[in-house]
Amino acid sequence: MNDLLNDLSKHTCGCTLGGAESQDHGPGLEMLPIYRPSIKDEPCCGPPAGPPSNPFERPGYTLCGFVEGFVHTPAGPVPKIKTRLERSDRLGTLSVRLGYGRSNYKVAPGLYAVGQPDHDSPVLVTANYKLSFDHLRASLTEVNAWLLILDTRGINVWCAAGKGSFGTDELVQRVKQTQLDRVVRHRRLILPQLGATGVAGGRVKKECGFEVVWGPIRASDLSAFLSSGLKADGAMRRITFSLTERLVLVPVEITLLRKYLWRTLAAIAVISGIGPSIFSFGAAWQRGLLAVEATLTGIFAGCVLVPALLPWVPGRSFAIKGMLAGGFAGGALAAGLWGTPLLTRWSALALVLLTMALSSFLAMNFTGSTPFTSPSGVEKEMRRYMPVQALAALAAALIWVTSAFIGV
Amino acid sequence: MKTLRYLDNVVTLTLDASKCVGCAICTEVCPHGVLAMDHRKAQIVDRDGCMECGACAKNCPTEAITVTPGVGCASYIIQTWIKGKEKASCGGSGCC
Known part of the structure; x- marks a missing residue:
């Protein structure tokens, strides 16, 4: 029967089943020879037929690749x-x-x-x-x-x-x-x-x-x-927690944030649109884009810079590392955008604060992916720095809205 | 892991040397070399290197080691604050 099956499988699909010498029945069952009607491989209509079923298959199961x-x-x-x-x-x-x-x-x-x-x-x-x-x-x-x-x-x-x-x-x-x-x-x-x-x-x-x-x-x-x-x-x-081991974790850290995408964009649009004319859709769009850039910069600092540069960013607390990386990246963003008419001194300050708060929080979240942070330590830094992060985010929002009115 | 160090003086690890029978399993399972054998007794040699995973305590035959094990993950801890320890979960919430 082995021969028969081998023969059939070779004959009908032109390939052999890998590896399993003398076990070609598949698991567990002594089966009757497979009945195969003598039909042509090519059907008369429709696409060409796929390969015949393989002797390891069982009704109700899928054979893993x-x-x-x-x-x-x-x-x-x-x-x-x-x-x-x-x-x-x-x-x-x-x-x-x-x-x-x-x-x-x-x-x-x-x-x-x-x-x-x-x-x-x-x-x-x-x-x-x-x-x-x-x-x-x-x-x-x-x-x-x-x-x-x-x-x-x-x-x-x-x-x-x-x-x-x-x-x-x-x-x-x-x-x-x-x-x-x-x-x-x-x-x-x-x-x-x-x-x-x-x-x-x-x-x-x-x-x-x-x-x-x-x-x-x-x-x-x-x-x-x-x-x-x-x-x-x-x-x-x-x-160990080498550079490669840290970097493979980065994409997941970022894509997990997608569940906050719409809420964040809505909040940014609302806050950015408020101004002297009560609410301006033009401002929601134009100033909103600046805030989106700052948000992306914060994500980049907290989810990419901190993991990549983990041993070299100063500070033991991840919240501090995130704050520093966020301040650096946010400062770079503000410097890069300097001269843009919409970016006043106050609004630049708001954006840097936002970047720092976001980066600090996201870096703190990265503790869950590292193999050396103790829960006691994580809880300690959360109690200490989450109020700071919340205040920084709130201050960023207030200054951002205010800057639309004073425009300096 | 000498290049990556977390906060000092926070971990809950304790070792009662009088209960230690010298099996050395704790030194085998610890991924950070926190424990080492000295004269057929385990001792803590790098306390601040401990991440409180609990492997040593779990495998100590005489309960000479205690530690409050847990998940060192911010989003998990936030969940324990909001929902309580029983309902908090890691699945899909962003950690590990």
Whole structure:
């Protein structure tokens, strides 16, 4: 029957199914030979026919693009996944990095296979956020291993561990549900170190018999960790927040602001239109454009300058860093626009204040994306600087409106 | 992370050395090297490097370490102020 299926698939679509020697039935089922009527590939009308269905498909399920076959184990068939990311994976990464579709970017939890794992191969645990999953499998090109994916509802390991969904109970349940004890002979799970916030290793051992070994923080260190007999050196255990690591977060920080777009534009138009003639649509447009430029400058300072220049912007508090970056960027904007008839001294002051308040608040928000800010510290700086930010924004609005009347 | 430091003297981390059994798991899970072993006892060597993630306390077999763990994220903290701790969430609100 294997031959028949192979033959059919080769014959009808001119391609072979990757990877899965001797498992061409697909998971779980001994099927009757597929009935294929002897029709021509080309229909008589309409567009050309697509490829025939592939033997791994099952009614009601979609076969994931990253699955290249199935491995048979005593606990049933386990999908074997590709370690090479494809175009669709990269597009998905790009999309979530830009902030689109991020809340539903996940893979099914459970057991997966990488390479040619056997009953002695290591078990690596991660979250079911597809970005985490892709990151992990892409770093396992030379490795034979089992992957145990926990249901973290599509959240990455670090954030899910903080909230407990990458947690002891979920791990224990998942080990039992996948019957991992029938797949491997050893009793060891390798977890990413950043999962330790949610998982108590000792309890896992007590409740399902598997010992937790804390792996490195970064997936890229995994093959070195595995080949050195599960030893992590100091650098593997320390978190970093390099320029690249900071910059990939920037697009999301900005696109998340889109929900405030219309409200902000409306507020700017209203405030900018107020003047000697009570309300002027011309002023709403012309002065409004200046205020929009200041707003964009504030966003740029708080969401791009501060993350990019994080180690070099003075101050420990993110609110201070944001204020400084905003003052600098706002000053540059005012200097650049100097000479524009609408930009008086007072209105320039209002714009710089607006830029500083906005940048300070947005920079403070960036604490949520960093791996070194303590909640106690964040709360402290929020209590101290949020009133300052609010006052600066209010002052900016008042001076902005006043400047339309005095026009100096 | 010696180049990026956050506020000093704010963290809630405590270590009761008399309860420590010297398993060294805390030094393994801490991503900032806050704890280190000295004569088979853990000790805090970089207190201000702590980000209060709670990994050490969670994995300490004798509860020798305590810390008030939390999410160091401004928009999350604003939500806890407005809605209370139970209803606050990170999802889609802008943090992590």
